[in-house]
Structures are given as C-alpha cells and as structure tokens.
Amino acid sequence: MRTLIKTQSAALAVFAAAAFTTVTTQAAETLSVVTFGGAYEAAAKKAYFEPFTQATGIGFSTESYDGGLAKLSAMEQAKNTTWDLIDLETNDAITACDEGLLQKFDRKSIGKTSDFIPGTISDCAVASMVWSTVYAYDASKLKTAPTSINDFFDLQKYPGKRGLRKSPKVTMEWALIADGVAPKDVYKVLATPAGVDRAFKKLDTIKQNIVWWESGAQAPQLLADGAVVMTQAYNGRISDAAQKDNKPFKSVWDAQVYDFDWWAVPTGAKHADAAAKFIVSASQPKAYADLSKYIAYAPPRKDAIALIDKQRLADLPTAPDNFKRALQINANFWADNADQINKRFQVWLTQ
Incomplete structure (x- = not known):
C-alpha cells in the first residue's frame, strides 16, 4: 500500500x-x-x-x-x-x-x-x-443562498447548469455526501463496487445539467459568463475573483474537500x-x-x-467556520484507484 x-x-x-x-x-x-x-x-x-x-x-x-x-x-x-x-x-x-x-x-x-x-x-x-475544492455561486443572481452540498444537486430548488471539473476526484465524494453518506465514511463506501455505483447514480440526477471544465481558471469564468448557476471551483480562484475583480461570487464550504x-x-x-x-x-x-x-x-x-x-x-479553508464538514481527500485511495475509476468515468461521460 x-x-x-x-x-x-x-x-x-x-x-x-x-x-x-x-x-x-x-x-x-x-x-x-x-x-x-x-x-x-x-x-x-x-x-x-x-x-x-x-x-x-x-x-x-x-x-x-x-x-x-x-x-x-x-x-x-x-x-x-x-x-x-x-x-x-x-x-x-x-x-x-x-x-x-x-x-x-x-x-x-x-x-x-x-x-x-x-x-x-x-x-x-x-x-x-x-487548498480546497468548494462550490460557488453568483450572489447577484440567486435570491436564496445555497448552504449545503445537497443544494448543488437540487435542480428543483436551484434550477440551472452546474459546473464540475472533468474528473471523478471530488465529484464522486460530493455525490456520496449529497446522497447521505457521512464525510467520515465516504472512502469506506467508495472503496466498494456498490459505493461507486451509488455515486454515479447520484451524478445521473444532474448529468444533463453539467458543464465540464478542465482548467481552474474556467470555473469563475463560467460564473461570470452566466453559463452555470453554481460551479465546483478551487477556493482561491473564487476568492481572487471576488476580491480583485469585484465579482459577486460566494463560496459554499459545506463538504469542502481539502488537499x-x-x-x-x-x-x-x-x-x-x-x-x-x-x-x-x-x-x-x-x-x-x-x-x-x-x-x-x-x-x-x-x-x-x-x-x-x-x-x-477567515477566508482560508482551515478557518473553523469553514472546516465544520470538511473532508480531507484520501490521496492513497486515489493513487490506488484512479485508473480504474477514471476508466469508468470516461465511459459514463459518453453514455
């Protein structure tokens, strides 16, 4: 190992x-x-x-x-x-x-x-x-602020497109947490075939509304262009856009995955x-x-x-208020399982 x-x-x-x-x-x-x-x-x-x-x-x-x-x-x-x-x-x-x-x-x-x-x-x-992966939204466009990872998957309460990095890493973890798995149990569940199935099943619920990005700079740009209602993003990119470019972007720290x-x-x-x-x-x-x-x-x-x-x-991933339901990415899990899960992820993208 x-x-x-x-x-x-x-x-x-x-x-x-x-x-x-x-x-x-x-x-x-x-x-x-x-x-x-x-x-x-x-x-x-x-x-x-x-x-x-x-x-x-x-x-x-x-x-x-x-x-x-x-x-x-x-x-x-x-x-x-x-x-x-x-x-x-x-x-x-x-x-x-x-x-x-x-x-x-x-x-x-x-x-x-x-x-x-x-x-x-x-x-x-x-x-x-x-650093941390969070999701962000444009506060000028949402009347009610999302507060949990469940909101990211709730297309009825928050209709519209979702931005996600074109990778199973973090996306799979979020799917399981939104499906009711406690953060501390995520990798135990994801290590099983049934857990992987469960994550993909949850992702199926928003699949048609996903806009995939591959470069970290694309996430805040998707928000700025109005291409998505919410997007997965690196916390520093959102903070940078808000503070330096005066964008009305807010981060949701629930289920942040830090690394x-x-x-x-x-x-x-x-x-x-x-x-x-x-x-x-x-x-x-x-x-x-x-x-x-x-x-x-x-x-x-x-x-x-x-x-x-x-x-x-207060803006950092490790701030107490931001760290309440944080999940540290299990690097050993991904080092051992990335190839296998990536192959299935690529097939899932084409289905």
Missing part, C-alpha cells in the same frame, strides 16, 4: 547535500517550473519566485498544466527532463515518488519539521499550501540543486504567510499562522 510518509533511506543523504549546497548564481540560470497556472501561479510569483530571485539571482520560466504524470513520465523515459520544479496534487506526488519520477528530499533542510501539519512532508516533496499542493524536483532535472534550494526557501513561515496574502490558500506550516492577518484567516 502506498503511503505518503515513509522511512528515510540512505538515498536522502545524497539529496540532502544538494539541498544544502550553495548555489552559484549565474545570470543564465533559470528554473523551469510547471504549476497549475492562473491566480495560484500569480500568487506564487509574488510570495515564492520573486523573493527567491531577489535573494539568489536565479530566475524562473513557468508552464501551466492541469495535473497528471503522463508528461513527467515520458520525460523520464526519454532521459530528457526539461522541468526543474513541479507543482503536484497529493496523489500524483505519491505515485511519482513511488515510480522514481522525483528526486529524494531531505526534510531536515527545511527546519523544524514538527511545525508542519502531519502528512505535509514526504521523501520526495514538501507541501506548498492547503495539499507539493513542490518537488523531477528526476533528471538540470538545475536540481537550485530547485532544492528554492523548496527550502518556499517552505519558511514568512513565505507561506505571504502566499495567503495573495491568494486564499492556507499554510501547511503552523508557525506561519501568526504572520497572517486575522481577517484573511
């Missing part, structure tokens, strides 16, 4: 040396980074990239993607890795580490590891933030030493607190909380 936290091996010593190596600043040295783009990348540039460049002279070139390991795996097989740093969802971080697609990381290099939320440091990666994003260095990265140094820099309390300033994602390091404005804390 895959597990995120593993016993450190002797191989860590090799990467530890890289993490502590003083990187020689060269004018031509640039880290090639792949992230999820959009509002998050813009925030990462301010909180992580620009301060690191100022301190070291090392620059960044960025590329956007929507997750997955196909391209990273192809690079490793061809022995031509063009990325130096990669932003990963948790189940991809687990799988990539298990398959040797990521270099080992020395957790001691980032300081006091007890300050981190349990499970946010692995042999190959360090969490960059805590971590991870920084890691691909195997064969051409600037591995500089990328390791960057991860150490980005894992410090001030850097985490600065990220929350620019986008509503929470720090995985507890000692960063004191550095965040109290008003901003």
Whole structure:
C-alpha cells in the first residue's frame, strides 16, 4: 500500500547535500517550473519566485498544466527532463515518488519539521499550501443562498447548469455526501463496487445539467459568463475573483474537500540543486504567510499562522467556520484507484 510518509533511506543523504549546497548564481540560470497556472501561479510569483530571485539571482520560466504524470513520465523515459520544479496534487506526488519520477528530499533542510501539519512532508516533496475544492455561486443572481452540498444537486430548488471539473476526484465524494453518506465514511463506501455505483447514480440526477471544465481558471469564468448557476471551483480562484475583480461570487464550504499542493524536483532535472534550494526557501513561515496574502490558500506550516492577518484567516479553508464538514481527500485511495475509476468515468461521460 502506498503511503505518503515513509522511512528515510540512505538515498536522502545524497539529496540532502544538494539541498544544502550553495548555489552559484549565474545570470543564465533559470528554473523551469510547471504549476497549475492562473491566480495560484500569480500568487506564487509574488510570495515564492520573486523573493527567491531577489535573494539568489536565479530566475524562473513557468508552464501551466492541469495535473497528471503522463508528461513527467515520458520525460523520464526519454532521459530528457526539461522541468526543474513541479507543482503536484497529493496523489500524483505519491505515485511519482513511488515510480522514481522525483528526486529524494531531505526534510531536515527545511527546519523544524514538527511545525508542519502531519502528512505535509514526504521523501520526495514538501507541501506548498492547503487548498480546497468548494462550490460557488453568483450572489447577484440567486435570491436564496445555497448552504449545503445537497443544494448543488437540487435542480428543483436551484434550477440551472452546474459546473464540475472533468474528473471523478471530488465529484464522486460530493455525490456520496449529497446522497447521505457521512464525510467520515465516504472512502469506506467508495472503496466498494456498490459505493461507486451509488455515486454515479447520484451524478445521473444532474448529468444533463453539467458543464465540464478542465482548467481552474474556467470555473469563475463560467460564473461570470452566466453559463452555470453554481460551479465546483478551487477556493482561491473564487476568492481572487471576488476580491480583485469585484465579482459577486460566494463560496459554499459545506463538504469542502481539502488537499495539499507539493513542490518537488523531477528526476533528471538540470538545475536540481537550485530547485532544492528554492523548496527550502518556499517552505519558511514568512513565505507561506505571504502566499495567503495573495491568494486564499492556507499554510501547511503552523508557525506561519501568526504572520497572517486575522481577517484573511477567515477566508482560508482551515478557518473553523469553514472546516465544520470538511473532508480531507484520501490521496492513497486515489493513487490506488484512479485508473480504474477514471476508466469508468470516461465511459459514463459518453453514455
């Protein structure tokens, strides 16, 4: 069984040396980074990239993607890795580490590891933030505000289109919770054939009203265009649209599914030493607190909380009022079952 936290091996010593190596600043040295783009990348540039460049002279070139390991795996097989740093969802971080697609990381290099939320440091990666999938609506268009995940599935009370990421992940969990499964029991139910059937049956009730999106930036745009009444979205994207673009968007936190994003260095990265140094820099309390300033994602390091404005804390996934019925995504479940469920999901889409 895959597990995120593993016993450190002797191989860590090799990467530890890289993490502590003083990187020689060269004018031509640039880290090639792949992230999820959009509002998050813009925030990462301010909180992580620009301060690191100022301190070291090392620059960044960025590329956007929507997750997955196909391209990273192809690079490793061809022995031509063009990325130096990669932003990963948790189940991809687990799988990539298990398959040797990521270099080992020395957790001691980032300081006091007890300050981190349990499970946010692995042999190959360090969490960059805590984010959440919520659903959002345009408050100027709904007379009665939705308050629960059940409302998302209620086409009689709230007629209209629903936006969903074109992935079974989170969508399946929401279907079960809306069908009466307690958040704590979701993965126990989803691990059974009957549970998978139950999730698809619930999704059938709104299938004809679903507008699928694939990029995080599309979710708030669907709301802005009036293409959907409600949409699944990353919480930071909705907060960003509301605060920076003055959109009348509101998030519903009931049944939010939270996860971590991870920084890691691909195997064969051409600037591995500089990328390791960057991860150490980005894992410090001030850097985490600065990220929350620019986008509503929470720090995985507890000692960063004191550095965040109290008003901003209320917008974060981990705020007490937002966390009442939160579900942490079971990354091990998805690492083990994603292929099988994805295949059925793709068939379901065509039916």
